[in-house]
Amino acid sequence: MTPFTPPKTPIPVAVLGATGSVGQRFVQLLDGHPWLELAVVTGSERSLGRPYGEAARWILDTPMPAAAAALTVRETAPGLPAPLVFSALGGDVAGPLERDLAQAGHLVVSNASAHRMDADVPLLVPEVNADHLALAAAQRFAAGGAILTNPNCSTIGLVSALAPIHRAFGLDAVLVTTLQAVSGAGLPGVASLAILDNVIPFIGGEEEKLESELRKILGRLAGAGPDDYRVEPASITVSAQCTRVPVSDGHTECVSFRLRKEASLRGLRRALAEHEGEPQRLRLPSAPRPAVVVLDDADRPQPRLDRGRGGGMTTTVGRLRPCPVLGWKLVLLSHNTVRGAAGGALLVAELALARGLLS
Amino acid sequence: MTPFTPPKTPIPVAVLGATGSVGQRFVQLLDGHPWLELAVVTGSERSLGRPYGEAARWILDTPMPAAAAALTVRETAPGLPAPLVFSALGGDVAGPLERDLAQAGHLVVSNASAHRMDADVPLLVPEVNADHLALAAAQRFAAGGAILTNPNCSTIGLVSALAPIHRAFGLDAVLVTTLQAVSGAGLPGVASLAILDNVIPFIGGEEEKLESELRKILGRLAGAGPDDYRVEPASITVSAQCTRVPVSDGHTECVSFRLRKEASLRGLRRALAEHEGEPQRLRLPSAPRPAVVVLDDADRPQPRLDRGRGGGMTTTVGRLRPCPVLGWKLVLLSHNTVRGAAGGALLVAELALARGLLS
Amino acid sequence: MTPFTPPKTPIPVAVLGATGSVGQRFVQLLDGHPWLELAVVTGSERSLGRPYGEAARWILDTPMPAAAAALTVRETAPGLPAPLVFSALGGDVAGPLERDLAQAGHLVVSNASAHRMDADVPLLVPEVNADHLALAAAQRFAAGGAILTNPNCSTIGLVSALAPIHRAFGLDAVLVTTLQAVSGAGLPGVASLAILDNVIPFIGGEEEKLESELRKILGRLAGAGPDDYRVEPASITVSAQCTRVPVSDGHTECVSFRLRKEASLRGLRRALAEHEGEPQRLRLPSAPRPAVVVLDDADRPQPRLDRGRGGGMTTTVGRLRPCPVLGWKLVLLSHNTVRGAAGGALLVAELALARGLLS
Amino acid sequence: MTPFTPPKTPIPVAVLGATGSVGQRFVQLLDGHPWLELAVVTGSERSLGRPYGEAARWILDTPMPAAAAALTVRETAPGLPAPLVFSALGGDVAGPLERDLAQAGHLVVSNASAHRMDADVPLLVPEVNADHLALAAAQRFAAGGAILTNPNCSTIGLVSALAPIHRAFGLDAVLVTTLQAVSGAGLPGVASLAILDNVIPFIGGEEEKLESELRKILGRLAGAGPDDYRVEPASITVSAQCTRVPVSDGHTECVSFRLRKEASLRGLRRALAEHEGEPQRLRLPSAPRPAVVVLDDADRPQPRLDRGRGGGMTTTVGRLRPCPVLGWKLVLLSHNTVRGAAGGALLVAELALARGLLS
Numbered sequence A, B, C, D: 001m002t003p004f005t006p007p008k009t010p011i012p013v014a015v016l017g018a019t020g021s022v023g024q025r026f027v028q029l030l031d032g033h034p035w036l037e038l039a040v041v042t043g044s045e046r047s048l049g050r051p052y053g054e055a056a057r058w059i060l061d062t063p064m065p066a067a068a069a070a071l072t073v074r075e076t077a078p079g080l081p082a083p084l085v086f087s088a089l090g091g092d093v094a095g096p097l098e099r100d101l102a103q104a105g106h107l108v109v110s111n112a113s114a115h116r117m118d119a120d121v122p123l124l125v126p127e128v129n130a131d132h133l134a135l136a137a138a139q140r141f142a143a144g145g146a147i148l149t150n151p152n153c154s155t156i157g158l159v160s161a162l163a164p165i166h167r168a169f170g171l172d173a174v175l176v177t178t179l180q181a182v183s184g185a186g187l188p189g190v191a192s193l194a195i196l197d198n199v200i201p202f203i204g205g206e207e208e209k210l211e212s213e214l215r216k217i218l219g220r221l222a223g224a225g226p227d228d229y230r231v232e233p234a235s236i237t238v239s240a241q242c243t244r245v246p247v248s249d250g251h252t253e254c255v256s257f258r259l260r261k262e263a264s265l266r267g268l269r270r271a272l273a274e275h276e277g278e279p280q281r282l283r284l285p286s287a288p289r290p291a292v293v294v295l296d297d298a299d300r301p302q303p304r305l306d307r308g309r310g311g312g313m314t315t316t317v318g319r320l321r322p323c324p325v326l327g328w329k330l331v332l333l334s335h336n337t338v339r340g341a342a343g344g345a346l347l348v349a350e351l352a353l354a355r356g357l358l359s
Helices: A021-030 A066-070 A091-103 A126-139 A153-169 A206-217 A265-273 A338-354 B021-030 B066-070 B091-103 B126-139 B153-169 B206-217 B265-273 B338-354 C021-030 C066-070 C091-103 C126-139 C153-169 C206-217 C265-273 C338-354 D021-030 D066-070 D091-103 D126-139 D153-169 D206-217 D265-273 D338-354
Strands: A011-016 A036-042 A084-087 A107-110 A146-149 A171-180 A220-222 A230-232 A237-244 A251-259 A292-294 A315-323 A327-334 B011-016 B036-042 B084-087 B107-110 B146-149 B171-180 B220-222 B230-232 B237-244 B251-259 B292-294 B315-323 B327-334 C011-016 C036-042 C084-087 C107-110 C146-149 C171-180 C220-222 C230-232 C237-244 C251-259 C292-294 C315-323 C327-334 D011-016 D036-042 D084-087 D107-110 D146-149 D171-180 D220-222 D230-232 D237-244 D251-259 D292-294 D315-323 D327-334
Touching (some): A021 A338, A036 A066, A084 A338, A091 A146, A107 A338, A126 A153, A126 A206, A126 A220, A146 A338, A153 A206, A153 A251, A153 A265, A153 A315, A153 A338, A171 A206, A171 B171, A206 A237, A237 B327, B011 B021, B021 B338, B084 B091, B091 B107, B091 B146, B126 B146, B126 B153, B126 B206, B126 B230, B146 B338, B153 B206, B153 B251, B153 B265, B153 B292, B153 B315, B153 B327, B153 B338, B206 B237, C011 C021, C036 C066, C091 C107, C091 C146, C107 C338, C126 C146, C126 C153, C126 C206, C126 C220, C126 C338, C146 C338, C153 C206, C153 C292, C153 C315, C171 D171, C237 D251, C265 C292, C265 C315, D011 D021, D021 D338, D036 D066, D084 D091, D084 D338, D091 D107, D091 D146, D107 D338, D126 D146, D126 D220, D126 D230, D126 D338, D153 D171, D153 D292, D153 D327, D153 D338, D206 D237, D265 D292
Parallel strands (some): A011 A036, A084 A107, A171 A237, A292 A315, B011 B084, B084 B107, B107 B146, B171 B237, C011 C036, C084 C107, C107 C146, C171 C237, C292 C315, D011 D036, D011 D084, D084 D107, D107 D146, D292 D315
Antiparallel strands (some): A171 A251, A220 A230, A251 A327, B220 B230, B315 B327, C251 C327, D171 D251, D220 D230, D251 D327
């Protein structure tokens, strides 16, 4: 496969909900992007008409890009001068707004959960299920619009680590306990008084998302063609326990799993290390190399030390070893607002562009 | 069963390794104890001959008891003027020192791991396996000395929550992920630079301890009498993944388990709520009532809010619900330096006194 | 002076804004109070008509009192069946609501800032300026109502430590840097993402409050009688720099000060140690003994170790030593939601009762 | 002034005490340095003979450079094959070892405090007192060796912000409260149990260092020539209060100061913004541009958001405003292990090379 020939002039993009924590990551990651150029930011009523530099309470540790700071915050509505739209909208308003934008011809790449489980909407981890992109053809929005989605921040690390294992040995059951960073809850998110010196063993809706999204992403594209495409969810039993810990960025996940075929430690390591997908083959700008890193140190991965690996796009795996109950276990780490949100969605958009969805 | 008639004059006790984090908890909990009186503190070479008030870098949030502050730190060696000895020694030196003290006639109640798995040493959670105390009769130290042990801080919460379930429904397999507080590592313990804004997914030796100790504590006392008593470990498959999180006190554990008999949510709740053991029946001074609390709130237990329950001696359980993979799951919380260390050992000593081990 | 003869039957009290972080402290501290009984809780629209146990997201580490949990949340409005009312309302709504309640005959003890600087409203630290209570006589609300106020949480620790020094040696200038806990910002307050691994060197309005409140509290009650009473602010130059740090409870303050009279270390220590005021003399239920503790340890006070001293009502002072620039410096610690909010207001109410304001 | 012509082949350098927290920063910052090449790492007995990759418990968030990982840890002793030596040794052993190395002809650039206040040792902040480098000529070690020192991590930020103000308006008195990160204490440093949910208002020796180092750095080089050079300390009264807060990297300092000449806000801002020194003029590789950034946002600087500015070499200043007591105040932030340790020492070495000290 030959790398995609990038557009000669950058494609204007909009970020919906740009003042929030995921919106800010989009703005940060789009800065200097070779194919894309931030042209529009939208926000809630409080921010409308104000310069982004004023409206957004910037919380990232690199300075806000000057060009972004100068943009005026607009209303989230069809007609934005940007064919490609990234949605960092909250789950409650995202659903109808994203439909409206797709209907108006925008290619919407969404980090919201609203449409993830829709039958005709691909839920994409580009290294894993790039073929699911075909689903979008069935969406039949006017003017070529479409909705593509990025999984939940805790799903994406899990899928990244388990997909190569599933492909090689067949997953039968997965039991995961997550230790999630506070940035996953957005802004204002978790009150500091609630999380300092504490653990909260519950995140509303998160466990259900993790369980259903994993099965869809690892599912099989079935059907005779565009009119008929559908995803048959993988038949994997999944049990999740999600907790919030006092960490700023980086979700840690402790995973046990049962395989259908016999595996060896060496075989599992090789499957992970050799994992490569469309983003790597197409040399997409945001594709990490490698997609997954396996560490041998007994005490890794750790959020503070490993979340930045591959610019925040690489999944780090450690402590791969036998599990007396389910067969195998491991610990993984994924940057929840980069790979698990804005960076993941950016990679979805790059894949879509490389496949000609905006041509 | 009638409550034990307490001693008329308090029994003098020694705390070995009294300047460390667990040693300090012993000193704190012994203050005002109705049966016991702190008479001796021992420490490492650095502290010998100094007043405890100077030698110990006190880290607890109640003032150091004045009587303790005035004690002179002594060497850990046989001949201490205290029939009952609590050991908060480090694992490396604890083994031989505790044997020597038992040989010299002391009743040693140890929080160290050195002798926990010895065939003739009871590993006690008084609510759960008070009958294992009989093992001590086989120890045959000179002058009536004996060694009793308290489990690892992450084992004790797990056993407290699972024992009543095991008794009612038979545990077949347990899969646990722990989120452990830094106080479990003692002083200096984990470097702050290593844990701020971070998770460390490894604690040396902890997973093995959890797996083997659980089976011993839930095991059956077998044998025809003192000369023949032994514990047959329960045949439960256990898989543990231990992590350290930036929390000062209180271990959170996410547990999934498979039962041998069919259970209902109502049945499990009842088993937990009605859990009562020898400490409650004997009205031992450190026995919490109830031993286990089950909460219905979706987001509990939490370390900061629940670790102090029952003076730190109660185990709090929440999120009891079906597990798609193993059948059932729950989250539990236990105060690791109270119930999981000094307080747990104190309860063991109270049980031993009530059973006449020091008469 | 003879201690106040407490009421035979407890006085019913209301807590306004009872679901917030300070409101919860009021509910906690009123539990078991010898003179007062929680009879009414009020809350915002979202909570009206619901049981307090459901409406309040309890964040304190002792269980919610059962009697409080059963109360129905009412609207904040005159006519509450409680002669004594504690206000934990937010600054924006507190002003008019508190006036209305006083006008309706309630004795309002407020933790809000709205009326603190009003000329006829006493701003009270009972150990320091109990005589300012006389101001209230000038308020002339119908039916004997009145408004009394409690200072800002960062002011109260500073005043507690400096008042005895001021009385003995005369303060000329004070320069203070505060390191404030997140509970001071209430709920939801500071976003966890904003404060984890961070310091925020700004708290809106806090520095101004600290500077003006200190002068009012240390000011002199002047005037010929009830119609004429006023407070002449102390002429002390104050400069404050307020920061927020990742601490749950307990404000630390680093203070340098210049005195008008010559002082010695011994003299300063004595002034602090002997500090006693009306609350101690009247043996008010919430009066800490001593009011101020001076520690000699080089590294104290510390929030986690010292905030609980005297049930959270004692101010802890350490590191008292010469300051090359202003003459003297010290570090102090005060529990910001106990002494600095609910507990402080409770003490104000107790003083008012003892002085017959509700007779 | 023309930029220095860099060496054609990189100069081999040694890092003494390379396994510690500052040592690791040296290793990180030397990776890819245009003039210097890490050739030698030394460590304590425990590490001798082991590969650095094994001996060092790496705690930085970028991977350990592969070339460094392969180096064998050597003993700290004269004869290391590196003309330029960076010392990250602990204060207790640094003194004699650094002397020995200088005597053996090495140019020693030290981050240790041992020689900072020696009369013939320059204490350098290159933007501020590059002329003090002349002191070294008086050292007269055999074979051209010399010792240059880098200030304490809390001094360097303070000097960076105050030097341009001092130059323009003359400092008379400085009162500073620091909120220091835990990385400043090295490894293992502060126990996590001691700092979680806490502030420690004391750092041994830190306040004295800050007070004396500031005066030396801002002092005047006097004397008639190499044999006679000396530094006359600036006559500024300094009072410091140093605290440790739960922050990983980045020291925050709240500063009030009195000037000798009248100043305006505009004048102070200009002095800071235009601050430029030898490193910027010589275009040294580690020189940040600008040296100081002044922010207008009310709530900045903040450690997590600003410590990375200029690769960790820029000092960020905010909240510049009048101080009722001393005239002016501000808040500053400086990365304590980059600018305040390894990066600062690297800049000192670059200055020395550019001035021909190793030619």
